[in-house]
Amino acid sequence: MAxxxxxxRLLIVEDSMETAEQLxxxxxxxxIPVRPxxxxxAQQLAAQIDExxxxxxxxxxxxxxxxxxxxxxxxxxxxKDIPVIALIAEVTEKTVxxxxxxxxxxxxxxxxxxxxxMIVKREFADVTTRRAVRRLENSLREVEKRCDALLDSSRxxxxxxxxxxxxxxxxxxxxMFGFEDFxxxxxxxxxxxxxxxxxxxxxxxxxxxxxxxxxxxxxEIKASRSDGAVFDAIMQFxxxxxxxxxxxxxxxxxxEINAEQAAELxxxxxxxLVTGLYNRVSFLAELDKVAAEAASGKSDxxxxxxxxxxxxxxxxxVGIGNADLLLxxxxxxxxxxxxxxxxxxxxxEFTFGAIxxxxxxxxxxxxxxxxxxxxxxxxxxxxGKSVNLTISNGxxxxxxxxxxxxxxxxxATTVLKSAQGEGGNRYSVFDPAxxxxxxxxxxxxxxxxxxxxxxxxxxxxxxxxxxxLMGEEGEFYEILLRLNSPKGEISPGHFLPIAExxxxxxxxxxxxxxxxxxxxxxxxxxxxxxxxxxxTTPQTMEDAAILPWIATQLQAARLRGDxxxxxxxxxxxxxxxxAARTFQKGLEQFHAHFAIEQFGSGLxxxxxxxxxxxxxxxxxxxxxxELPKNKDNQAKVKEIADQARGMDKLTVAEFVEDAASMxxxxxxxxxxxxGNFLQEPEKVMSYDFG
Numbered sequence: 001m002a003x004x005x006x007x008x009r010l011l012i013v014e015d016s017m018e019t020a021e022q023l024x025x026x027x028x029x030x031x032i033p034v035r036p037x038x039x040x041x042a043q044q045l046a047a048q049i050d051e052x053x054x055x056x057x058x059x060x061x062x063x064x065x066x067x068x069x070x071x072x073x074x075x076x077x078x079x080k081d082i083p084v085i086a087l088i089a090e091v092t093e094k095t096v097x098x099x100x101x102x103x104x105x106x107x108x109x110x111x112x113x114x115x116x117x118m119i120v121k122r123e124f125a126d127v128t129t130r131r132a133v134r135r136l137e138n139s140l141r142e143v144e145k146r147c148d149a150l151l152d153s154s155r156x157x158x159x160x161x162x163x164x165x166x167x168x169x170x171x172x173x174x175x176m177f178g179f180e181d182f183x184x185x186x187x188x189x190x191x192x193x194x195x196x197x198x199x200x201x202x203x204x205x206x207x208x209x210x211x212x213x214x215x216x217x218x219x220e221i222k223a224s225r226s227d228g229a230v231f232d233a234i235m236q237f238x239x240x241x242x243x244x245x246x247x248x249x250x251x252x253x254x255x256e257i258n259a260e261q262a263a264e265l266x267x268x269x270x271x272x273l274v275t276g277l278y279n280r281v282s283f284l285a286e287l288d289k290v291a292a293e294a295a296s297g298k299s300d301x302x303x304x305x306x307x308x309x310x311x312x313x314x315x316x317x318v319g320i321g322n323a324d325l326l327l328x329x330x331x332x333x334x335x336x337x338x339x340x341x342x343x344x345x346x347x348x349e350f351t352f353g354a355i356x357x358x359x360x361x362x363x364x365x366x367x368x369x370x371x372x373x374x375x376x377x378x379x380x381x382x383x384g385k386s387v388n389l390t391i392s393n394g395x396x397x398x399x400x401x402x403x404x405x406x407x408x409x410x411x412a413t414t415v416l417k418s419a420q421g422e423g424g425n426r427y428s429v430f431d432p433a434x435x436x437x438x439x440x441x442x443x444x445x446x447x448x449x450x451x452x453x454x455x456x457x458x459x460x461x462x463x464x465x466x467x468x469l470m471g472e473e474g475e476f477y478e479i480l481l482r483l484n485s486p487k488g489e490i491s492p493g494h495f496l497p498i499a500e501x502x503x504x505x506x507x508x509x510x511x512x513x514x515x516x517x518x519x520x521x522x523x524x525x526x527x528x529x530x531x532x533x534x535x536t537t538p539q540t541m542e543d544a545a546i547l548p549w550i551a552t553q554l555q556a557a558r559l560r561g562d563x564x565x566x567x568x569x570x571x572x573x574x575x576x577x578x579a580a581r582t583f584q585k586g587l588e589q590f591h592a593h594f595a596i597e598q599f600g601s602g603l604x605x606x607x608x609x610x611x612x613x614x615x616x617x618x619x620x621x622x623x624x625x626e627l628p629k630n631k632d633n634q635a636k637v638k639e640i641a642d643q644a645r646g647m648d649k650l651t652v653a654e655f656v657e658d659a660a661s662m663x664x665x666x667x668x669x670x671x672x673x674x675g676n677f678l679q680e681p682e683k684v685m686s687y688d689f690g
Contacts, residue, residue, distance in 0.1 A: 008124050010034040011054035011082075013045060013063060013071050023058060023087075023116070030117030032124075042066050042074070049078045055124055060110075061086040061099050072103030081130055083123040087116075090622050111625075157252040160242045161190050164206050167242050176252060178226035190250070195222035195230045215248065223252065239292075274324045275331035278345035283353055286343050287405050290355055295403035302364040303408055304354040305394040305416040306334065306371070309424035311350045314389050322382040329380050337371045353412075361397055361431065368395050368427040376425060390425035392416060397431040446498040449485060454507055458484045461515055462681035466533065466652060466674045469666050474529035478674065479516050480681050481508070481535075500537065509540040514553060517564070519684055521557035533595060533616075536566045536583070538576040547586040554590060561587075565616055567595035570605060573612055584612050595652070600640050609647060617644050619670070621655040628660040638668040645669060 010027070014020045017038070024036050037052060039045040045066050048054065059071045066074070068086055075082050086099035087110045099107045108119040151158055157173035159166055166185050177193055179185055185192075194202045198221050209215050215237040223233040233252050240249035270282035278286070290301055308314060308330065315323055327350065334344055334352055343355040356364055375391045394416030402408055411430060419428035453459050459481055466476035482489040499505055513534060520530045540546055554561055566587060573580045573596055584594040595616035599605055600623060619640055623633045637653070644651045653665045656675035665673055 006033070006128070008032055008034045008120065009052060009055045010036045010120075011045075011048050011052070011057045012036060012038045013057060013059035013066055014038060015040045015063075015065075019060075026113045026116055027120060030113065030121075032117060032120060039066070042070060045071060045074050046078075049074055049080065049082065053080055054082055055127055056120055057082055057084045058087055058108075058120075059084060059104075061088050061095065061102075061104075061107075068099065068102045068104060076103070081127060083127050085119055085123060159190070159250050159252075160240060160247050161250055162242065162245060162247040163210065164189055164191065166190060167247060173252065176225075177223075178229075193223055195224045198222045209248065272346040275328050275346045277331050277335070277352070278343060280345065280347045283343070283345035283347055283355075284405065286345075286355055287408060290357070290398060291403050291405050291408065293357075294398045294400055297400060299399055300358055300360065301398040302356040302359070302361075303396040303398055303412050304352075304356065304368065304371075305347075305396070305412040306352040306354070306391050307348075307416060307420070308350060308375075309390045309392055309420070311389075314387060318380075318382050318385050318387050322385065325382050326380055326387070329382075330375075333374060333378055334371070337367065337374050364395060364397070365427075365429065368393050368429075372425065372427055392419040392424045393427035394419055395427050395429045397429070399432050401432040443498055443501075446495050447502055447504075449483065450495055450499045450504055450508070453483055454504070454511060457511075459508075459511060460484055460489055461512065461519070461684040463532070463684055464674060464681040465679050466672045467678055468672055469662075470671050472650075472671065474531060475523075476531045476533070476672065478533040479512060479535070479684075481512055500539070503539065505537040505539045506543050506546070509535075509537055510546075510549065513550060513564075515684070517553050517557050517559055520563050521559040524559065524563070531563055531565060533565045533567050535597075536568050538568070538572050538579060541568065541576060541579040541583040547583070547589075550587075550592070551590050554592075561591035562593060565593045565595050567597050567616070567618065569597045570599055570608065570620075574608065577611055580612050584614065588613075597654075600636065605640075606643055606647075609649070614649065616650050616652055616672075618652040618654055624653065624655045624657070624661065624675075627664055628658070634664055634668065637665065637670065641669040641671075 008027075010024070012020045012023055014023070020036070020038050024034060027034050037048050037054070039048050042065070057071060057075065059066070059068050061068050063071075068084070072084050075084060083105040084103065086102070086104035086107045088095040088099065088107050089110055091107070091109060096107050106119050106123055109115040151168075151170045154170055155172050157176040158170050159173050160168035165187055166182075166189075167187075169182055169185065174180070174182060174185075177185075191199060191202060191206070202221065205215060205219070217237060219235040219237070221233055221235055222230050224230050236251040236253070238249040238251070240247055270278055272279040287303070290303070294301055314326070318326055327346070331344070331346065331352070334354070338344055338354060338356070341358070345353045347353040356367065359367075372391060372393060375389065378388070380387050380389070394412050394414070396402075396408060396412040396415055398408060402411055411432075415428050415430040418430075419426050422428065449458075460483075462480040462482060463477040464480060466478055468476065481492050483492070483495050484490075496505070496508075499508055516532050516534050520532050523530050550564075551561075554564075566583070568580060580594075587594055593615040594612065595618055596605075596608070596612070596614045597618045598620045599617040600620040617640065619637060623637050625633065627633050627637070641651050650671040651669075652672040652674060653661075653670045654674045656662060656665065656673045657677045659677075662673060
């Protein structure tokens with residue numbers, strides 16, 4: 001997502017000021033700060049794109065001028081990267097495909113505020129990222145130019161090697177080996193620069209590198225000049241790129257000092273002289289390596305940022321002259337709490353950092369707490385003065401999402417400031433994957449709740465009357481499911497997706513079917529003829545054992561099969577056509593019926609009835625929206641009802657919310673109506689379960 005509170009420059013292509021204001025209000029209500037402008041015609045559209053470069057453009061897909069196609073064409077003509085979002089009234093195959101063909105990057109439902117907000121946030125975040133990437137690419141090219149200039153002016157011999165061949169070398173390198181121009185060695189093997197008695201070992205190294213193994217950071221070797229002269233040299237290897245391709249940067253140094261002296265010099269160059277820890281430059285180099293590991297998927301990496309609390313006041317107590325002694329003692333205490341493989345450093349005046357790898361998040365937090373406690377309990381003795389201090393520690397768990405050195409530094413600083421803002425003497429933790437973990441934990445909690453409900457009858461059934469407009473005999477009800485929890489009953493939209501993901505729907509469906517059969521059988525024994533509509537999932541329809549099981553349940557309850565109607569959404573029937581057809585045919589054997597929900601939502605719903613002989617068609621709820629005012633919806637409902645009647649099918653209109661709709665549905669020839677306007681769902685009492 002784009003940075004919080006970043007203003008979205010919004011262009012709305014809409015001739016209605018009222019509609020434009022509604023869109024702006026919807027976005028602002030969703031917490032999206034927008035700076036809107038409006039275009040009513042093609043001239044205004046072109047001017048706004050050229051003058052203001054909006055971040056996002058909203059255009060009604062039904063606009064007659066400028067149309068969606070004209071809007072996209074204007075953006076393309078400007079050569080600017082601006083996402084166009086098509087506003088649609090409903091999501092159908094036609095609306096989405098038409099918008100995509102026209103060139104819209106996304107579609108948003110005008111009638112759903114949450115959907116519109118989500119799409120605008122996503123597209124704004126995407127375009128912000130794309131623009132940032134282009135800026136970084138430009139910066140990278142500039143940096144590469146400067147690096148190239150520095151490379152030529154460097155007195156260190158440096159070459160770039162790809163698959164063992166020279167692709168670039170500076171003047172110092174050419175002079176070292178006795179060449180005048182790079183063309184003399186371009187494309188030649190690096191092996192040519194190695195003395196014959198070291199050639200085999202270098203070949204082995206090249207083979208390992210070709211398999212993806214990392215080269216040593218430092219290699220002592222005998223090199224050979226163009227005139228055959230051999231000299232001792234040290235090769236240093238670094239990962240690099242040349243013209244966008246990965247390669248290896250090799251720096252040559254003639255060996256003028258012994259290995260021990262060279263190692264000591266390297267150590268001194270990387271060390272902070274006051275504390276003996278890594279200095280900032282070396283620490284950042286190590287952090288670059290960590291970023292590369294995180295980018296490749298490694299997740300057991302942690303970064304600590306540590307500062308003493310109220311350090312200025314502490315210095316007033318011990319004196320400026322003892323500041324370095326205090327920092328050195330702090331470094332010793334810090335190092336004593338870390339493992340030998342951890343990398344502590346002094347990265348600021350009184351700021352310490354540490355890279356911890358190969359440990360779990362729990363262990364990292366344990367170390368952070370032990371570090372806090374160690375400082376809290378330690379007394380520093382400085383030339384006759386004693387001082388006690390506490391620390392704040394920002395703990396950053398590094399993952400692929402922030403696999404960038406600057407991002408890691410910024411996030412770790414923020415976490416450190418958070419710990420300090422809470423009073424210090426504590427550690428604060430930030431895990432970029434925390435939301436993912438929280439979501440996973442939430443899913444586990446839902447899953448456990450569903451499993452527990454299956455084991456202990458933790459569900460509740462509701463039923464909603466389905467009212468006949470044509471005088472059909474008996475009572476008709478739809479069965480609805482709720483999940484019991486310590487905080488009350490939970491609607492299925494919250495837990496069924498989790499259950500479906502983990503394959504629990506067949507078990508839940510069986511629980512519902514079993515209870516529904518027992519309930520309707522009890523009512524029939526009271527002399528009430530009832531028909532129950534029961535929702536069915538694709539997993540259940542695919543279960544080969546479900547039909548014999550239903551038949552057995554009916555026999556045990558002494559219940560007629562046509563008391564049950566099993567229903568599934570049109571979209572699920574279409575995508576699971578073979579299983580739905582087999583299931584529907586099987587229901588016929590014991591006279592139970594099948595219903596298709598959301599009927600009319602597809603491109604050719606009636607064609608589906610040639611494959612699945614449903615008895616009931618539950619008309620898609622979108623046709624109920626403002627039915628008394630919407631002539632097109634009225635015509636569609638009447639068309640479905642007429643065609644269904646001709647095929648001996650019964651129609652049900654769901655989500656009926658007003659009396660005016662009732663009379664229209666009756667005149668259209670719809671057989672049944674259902675909705676909260678008629679009666680809200682009621683709980684099936686426990687005694688109904690027998």
